[in-house]
Amino acid sequence: MRRLRRLLHLVLLCPFSKGLQGRLPGLRVKYVLLVWLGIFVGSWMVYVHYSSYSELCRGHVCQVVICDQYRKGIISGSVCQDLCELQKVEWRTCLSSAPGQQVYSGLWQDREVTIKCGIEEALNSKAWPDAAPRRELVLFDKPTRGTSIKEFREMTLSFLKANLGDLPSLPALVDQILLMADFNKDSRVSLAEAKSVWALLQRNEFLLLLSLQEKEHASRLLGYCGDLYLTEGIPHGSWHGAVLLPALRPLLPSVLHRALQQWFGPAWPWRAKIAIGLLEFVEELFHGSYGTFYMCETTLANVGYTATYDFKMADLQQVAPEATVRRFLQGRHCEQSSDCIYGRDCRAPCDRLMRQCKGDLIQPNLAKVCELLRDYLLPGAPAGLYEELGKQLRTCTTLSGLASQIEAHHSLVLSHLKTLLWREISNTNYS
Numbered sequence: 001m002r003r004l005r006r007l008l009h010l011v012l013l014c015p016f017s018k019g020l021q022g023r024l025p026g027l028r029v030k031y032v033l034l035v036w037l038g039i040f041v042g043s044w045m046v047y048v049h050y051s052s053y054s055e056l057c058r059g060h061v062c063q064v065v066i067c068d069q070y071r072k073g074i075i076s077g078s079v080c081q082d083l084c085e086l087q088k089v090e091w092r093t094c095l096s097s098a099p100g101q102q103v104y105s106g107l108w109q110d111r112e113v114t115i116k117c118g119i120e121e122a123l124n125s126k127a128w129p130d131a132a133p134r135r136e137l138v139l140f141d142k143p144t145r146g147t148s149i150k151e152f153r154e155m156t157l158s159f160l161k162a163n164l165g166d167l168p169s170l171p172a173l174v175d176q177i178l179l180m181a182d183f184n185k186d187s188r189v190s191l192a193e194a195k196s197v198w199a200l201l202q203r204n205e206f207l208l209l210l211s212l213q214e215k216e217h218a219s220r221l222l223g224y225c226g227d228l229y230l231t232e233g234i235p236h237g238s239w240h241g242a243v244l245l246p247a248l249r250p251l252l253p254s255v256l257h258r259a260l261q262q263w264f265g266p267a268w269p270w271r272a273k274i275a276i277g278l279l280e281f282v283e284e285l286f287h288g289s290y291g292t293f294y295m296c297e298t299t300l301a302n303v304g305y306t307a308t309y310d311f312k313m314a315d316l317q318q319v320a321p322e323a324t325v326r327r328f329l330q331g332r333h334c335e336q337s338s339d340c341i342y343g344r345d346c347r348a349p350c351d352r353l354m355r356q357c358k359g360d361l362i363q364p365n366l367a368k369v370c371e372l373l374r375d376y377l378l379p380g381a382p383a384g385l386y387e388e389l390g391k392q393l394r395t396c397t398t399l400s401g402l403a404s405q406i407e408a409h410h411s412l413v414l415s416h417l418k419t420l421l422w423r424e425i426s427n428t429n430y431s
Helices: 002-013 018-023 026-056 059-071 080-085 131-138 149-164 170-181 191-201 204-211 239-243 246-251 254-264 268-285 322-329 365-377 383-397 407-425
Strands: 089-094 101-108 111-118 221-225 228-232 293-295 303-305 311-313 319-321
Touching: 059 080, 059 089, 059 101, 059 111, 059 228, 080 221, 149 170, 149 191, 149 204, 149 322, 170 191, 170 204, 191 204, 191 221, 204 221, 204 319, 268 293, 268 303, 268 311, 268 365, 268 407, 293 322, 293 365, 319 322, 365 383, 365 407, 383 407
Parallel strands: none
Antiparallel strands: 089 101, 101 111, 111 228, 221 228, 293 319, 303 311
């Protein structure tokens, strides 16, 4: 043991010393070098773990900022008292993938929840020593004191029109928002309540949760305090959250992503049931009550499911309203189509003559989802289904053209896929 410690000491001080290689057999030198390399890699991984965790996981900062605003009377909400006074909101595992968007699993009122909060301003504490007051001025600046409920209603309606389009269903959505703002049911909306709801509407996912609240494949909103909000617990299926650190997920090759999904994922019939739910979600996004929505980051990380293997969208951050995507893309300067991208994969054509992006997307939601399902469904598929399923998915992935011009074909292909999968698992325990 003493001899081994001496060898390790020599190698760590001078791993490539020619004198050392001359005195020891080559095999032993290689062994000690491997030990040294293992120590180095292990130390690096420990450093990455703690540095990435401290950067990504700042739920305590989020809670301090939110509760500071609550105690000042600037914000309010259905969760504020439990969060800031009674300490009945339990923060558990950090699930954040970006410093500005804090995501934690938690417990509230004896049920599993997901806690979400943005802390962009609070993170800039070096540049802005008065981070909390700046957050108050920037994020909770509207509506101002003296704003009437009628003015706030018009203000909310204008915001929804800008982000969802001018739809006849929006006045009803405004009524639901005002009803949610009056969380204490005193038949009035206070300034703190109005500021909280307005701040929440600036969060893309919260706006999507409101728009899709009647859909079974989106998580249900449970409560809020300021712009912090709680949804149903994180769905199953986000295996990478347990296996990998958030900072390391983008470094994982797509081939390894797929392999891990097959190793840790459910059996094929359950995957077929989850896929049917995903296809139904695509239908829900297409011409729903509040317009059309685009999936602008289609990855397996967003394929979640319940304990009974019903599909749940794990993250709505990259689902965007058509009006928002059009406003971002239309008229944008471009040299080629790669300059016309919203999010990760919502791509529009580039008019090279005018050097401007067009507003319509090239690839519809269904084509992107089918690309995902090829890797999700084909491995392990029953032999009698494999060929036909592969053919249907290939047809689906070739869907192209302007999304607004392919509605009939889109619906037909989607219906065929659902029927094919459902026929395979119907009349079994998996249905």
